[in-house]
Amino acid sequence: MNKQLVNAMAELDRAKVLEIVEEEIDKGTDPSKIIDWLSEGVKIVGEYFEKKEYFLAELITSGDIFENAFQELKPILEKSNVNLQSKGKIVIGTVQGDVHDIGKNIVKSILTASGFSVNDLGVDVQPEKFVEAVKNSDTKILGLSALLTIAIDSVKDIIKLLERENLRKKVRIIIGGSAFSEEIANKLGVDAFGKDPQDAVRICQKFLK
Ligand code: B12
Numbered sequence: 544m545n546k547q548l549v550n551a552m553a554e555l556d557r558a559k560v561l562e563i564v565e566e567e568i569d570k571g572t573d574p575s576k577i578i579d580w581l582s583e584g585v586k587i588v589g590e591y592f593e594k595k596e597y598f599l600a601e602l603i604t605s606g607d608i609f610e611n612a613f614q615e616l617k618p619i620l621e622k623s624n625v626n627l628q629s630k631g632k633i634v635i636g637t638v639q640g641d642v643h644d645i646g647k648n649i650v651k652s653i654l655t656a657s658g659f660s661v662n663d664l665g666v667d668v669q670p671e672k673f674v675e676a677v678k679n680s681d682t683k684i685l686g687l688s689a690l691l692t693i694a695i696d697s698v699k700d701i702i703k704l705l706e707r708e709n710l711r712k713k714v715r716i717i718i719g720g721s722a723f724s725e726e727i728a729n730k731l732g733v734d735a736f737g738k739d740p741q742d743a744v745r746i747c748q749k750f751l752k
Pocket of ligand 1: 582585586587588589590592593599602603605606640641642643644645646647649650686687688689690691692693717718719720721722736737738739740742743
């Protein structure tokens with residue numbers, strides 16, 4: 544673990560974060576490892592926010608720094624996909640009421656880098672939009688991201704709507720983001736919970752077997 548990077552992220556030192564990310568890229572470090580260290584730093588930001596040592600402005604800055612660093616890593620992640628044939632289609636998005644998308648974007652990039660063709664619907668996506676995307680494509684997987692606990696209700700609405708349109712059996716649903724857990728996934732009746740992008744790839748590959 545590059546502790547310096549974790550600390551620079553937690554302290555919101557943008558210049559230091561970008562400098563260390565560049566050093567790690569030059570060293571040939573696996574980009575998903577660099578993402579894990581950045582995520583570790585962002586986790587600490589969340590803890591400071593809970594303790595009221597950081598406020599909304601700091602949350603926004605952490606998201607922005609993460610995004611900056613991620614832009615450096617994205618081309619490296621996606622380059623590994625150049626000659627891969629699509630392994631299958633996935634529709635993904637952050638559910639209605641929630642605008643957190645850093646984690647969802649990482650999952651999208653790593654799924655893309657692993658050969659999946661990903662249709663990203665963005666953030667604060669209405670249930671109808673998810674259902675429409677499932678209806679109008681031959682996707683077999685629906686990925687839902689949420690970090691806000693209150694956004695869980697949105698997942699229930701999506702499932703209800705899919706059932707009403709007779710589409711529930713057409714797709715396997717995978718949920719992820721800190722609003723969810725294995726237990727919540729079981730309660731919601733979705734097909735899987737993924738804790739990180741590696742989980743997402745493993746589970747989606749299993750779905751398509
Ligand atoms: C950055 C941040 C923001 C940024 C988001 C910027 C952006 N573009 O995303 C901004 C400033 C906008 C924001 C706003 C708010 N936030 Co905020 N935010 C965070 C923070 C600090 C980091 C989130 C993050 O990006 N983590 C890093 C990524 C890499 O991790 P991740 O999202 O968990 O994703 C990983 C996995 O979960 C998984 N994954 C994610 N999605 C998916 C999907 C699938 C299918 C799979 C398989 C896996 C998967 O893979 C990812 C990579 O490993 C968290 C604290 C925390 N510790 O999480 C709070 C946090 C999520 N926010 C919180 C809150 C309360 C808010 C606000 C309500 C604050 C306010 N008072 O306005 C608003 C809500 C706005 C809204 N309607 O959504 C709370 C949520 C509490 C709760 N349980 O509901 C948290 C937990 C902070 C806290 N401790 O209180 N926030």
